[in-house]
Amino acid sequence: MGKITFIENDQTVHVAEFEAGSSVRQIAVDNAIPGIDGDCGGECACGTCHVIVSEGWFSKTGTLGGEEEQMLSMTPERTSTSRLGCQVVLTDEMDGMTVHLPEFQM
Amino acid sequence: MPTLSRTFDDIQSRLINATSRVVPMHRQIQGLKFLIGGKKKAFGPRRPMPEFVEKPIPDVNTLALEDIDVSNPFLYRQGQWRPYFKRLRDEAPVHYQKNSPFGPFWSVTRFEDIMFVDKSHDLFSAEPQIILGDPPEGLSVEMFIAMDPPKHDVQRSSVQGVVAPKNLKEMEGLIRSRTGEVLDSLPQDKPFNWVPAVSKELTGRMLATLLDFPYEERHKLVEWSDRMAGAASATGGEFADEEAMFDDAADMAWSFSKLWRDKEARRAAGEEPGFDLISLLQSNDETKDLIDRPMEFIGNLTLLIVGGNDTTRNSMSGGLVAMNEFPEEFKKLKANPELIPNMVSEIIRWQTPLAYMRRIAKQDVELGGQTIKKGDRVVMWYASGNRDERKFDNPDQFIIDRKDARNHMSFGYGIHRCMGNRLAELQLRVLWEEILKRFDNIEVVEEPKRVQSNFVRGYSEVMVKLTPKGKEAG
Numbered sequence: 001m002g003k004i005t006f007i008e009n010d011q012t013v014h015v016a017e018f019e020a021g022s023s024v025r026q027i028a029v030d031n032a033i034p035g036i037d038g039d040c041g042g043e044c045a046c047g048t049c050h051v052i053v054s055e056g057w058f059s060k061t062g063t064l065g066g067e068e069e070q071m072l073s074m075t076p077e078r079t080s081t082s083r084l085g086c087q088v089v090l091t092d093e094m095d096g097m098t099v100h101l102p103e104f105q106m
Numbered sequence: 107m108p109t110l111s112r113t114f115d116d117i118q119s120r121l122i123n124a125t126s127r128v129v130p131m132h133r134q135i136q137g138l139k140f141l142i143g144g145k146k147k148a149f150g151p152r153r154p155m156p157e158f159v160e161k162p163i164p165d166v167n168t169l170a171l172e173d174i175d176v177s178n179p180f181l182y183r184q185g186q187w188r189p190y191f192k193r194l195r196d197e198a199p200v201h202y203q204k205n206s207p208f209g210p211f212w213s214v215t216r217f218e219d220i221m222f223v224d225k226s227h228d229l230f231s232a233e234p235q236i237i238l239g240d241p242p243e244g245l246s247v248e249m250f251i252a253m254d255p256p257k258h259d260v261q262r263s264s265v266q267g268v269v270a271p272k273n274l275k276e277m278e279g280l281i282r283s284r285t286g287e288v289l290d291s292l293p294q295d296k297p298f299n300w301v302p303a304v305s306k307e308l309t310g311r312m313l314a315t316l317l318d319f320p321y322e323e324r325h326k327l328v329e330w331s332d333r334m335a336g337a338a339s340a341t342g343g344e345f346a347d348e349e350a351m352f353d354d355a356a357d358m359a360w361s362f363s364k365l366w367r368d369k370e371a372r373r374a375a376g377e378e379p380g381f382d383l384i385s386l387l388q389s390n391d392e393t394k395d396l397i398d399r400p401m402e403f404i405g406n407l408t409l410l411i412v413g414g415n416d417t418t419r420n421s422m423s424g425g426l427v428a429m430n431e432f433p434e435e436f437k438k439l440k441a442n443p444e445l446i447p448n449m450v451s452e453i454i455r456w457q458t459p460l461a462y463m464r465r466i467a468k469q470d471v472e473l474g475g476q477t478i479k480k481g482d483r484v485v486m487w488y489a490s491g492n493r494d495e496r497k498f499d500n501p502d503q504f505i506i507d508r509k510d511a512r513n514h515m516s517f518g519y520g521i522h523r524c525m526g527n528r529l530a531e532l533q534l535r536v537l538w539e540e541i542l543k544r545f546d547n548i549e550v551v552e553e554p555k556r557v558q559s560n561f562v563r564g565y566s567e568v569m570v571k572l573t574p575k576g577k578e579a580g
Contacts, residue, residue, distance in 0.1 A: 045519035076270040
């Protein structure tokens, strides 16, 4: 069991618990975190579970896949630590991680 | 003679690009009209222009599976699309029709299979067209919706800023004031057609803003778009006069070239670039010389006007039709206006203003027990995926608080996902917020008239009568 913090664009903070093996998108949707849409159901096909991972945590989230890179490249708010929540599978190492949500999910 | 035609297209496209610096674009297109006319006389047309005459469509259960042809442009108008697609989903979810007026094609009709095709741009190409049939011969314009990576990525990224968050926030106030203005000008004492009065008017104004197009000429954008998307050879639409389409293209080329040159001059004189589409294209290294590639220039502008026209317009009309078919939902909405954002997604799911996108298999692909051969046309029927009972509970019901409404396929999935999705949602949300401020009821008083097309699922007439707020009987 770990904890992940979502910070909305207006700085509202949401803390959620997770079991290793779930995706960031799944935890966000299960906890009704505003600012994550996840329209395609976790297929890496819509880009609406975009999260910006805090600097120190980014390297722990694994590497971006080709499809993820392509979907993220269409998002104007993309940063160097952007990920799609559906492509980040949570591990115990990510306990305490903070992710920021963009203003819009495109 | 497909090979000969293809070569002809290539030569034609190169010739146009090479001469674009010395010959004005609209003159080039007019020249093309005569060239194609001559070519047709010499070689015959590539494929005869189909003629569509409306006949009653038979009950799907009287047909053999192989005779089911969902490319019929009257399927939606005659209300037959639901049983036709349901039968395909249940009995032949990956279905081959070998004799349609548009040539042979595969239909993919289940949500999950459509998602697979849409995501797999390595297996299925969006080139050269995303509509079932061919565009008028010689008018094979290039647009990024019908390009594969990497060219697609470059072109899309150069224009997507037009609907970026910063722009959307600036636009909301404008959209709200215009929506209010249009709603306040509607007749309150007699029935009127909602389509031109509201849906067309609001989308036309939006397009003019996105392109920074002369406001008083905005009707042109709507008319061009209607005729491009309504070509008989492409979508089974009502426009069969190919010559008129060349005239339109020339007219468009002239207007857009002028707009482009004006902006260039204003910028050279020190004016700050705006956030309109043409300014964005001019600001990007990859597209700043787009005007020298006329078929691409026209293609991408056409894409943006068609993309923002039929879609939003028919969702604006479709929402009203849905509320009248499901009046309990309108009561629910009035009691719970916070449902508007979810309702907007549900309207877009229920209406599915564009029925499909087309792909071409890049290699043999096994799907649903069938082998799709390299080179075959594959149609992803979003309109069917959005009514797939394997994905949505009671899919034919319009339910404004449906939990998974956002999962609809109307925007497509993968790299070609609709670029204007957030703008479309914004326009619809504002429309319904402003409607609720003003009216207790909007009653559809006659059966709506639907357009002839296998692509656009839209309305030409929705006659309504308004009940202003506070005047409801009882």
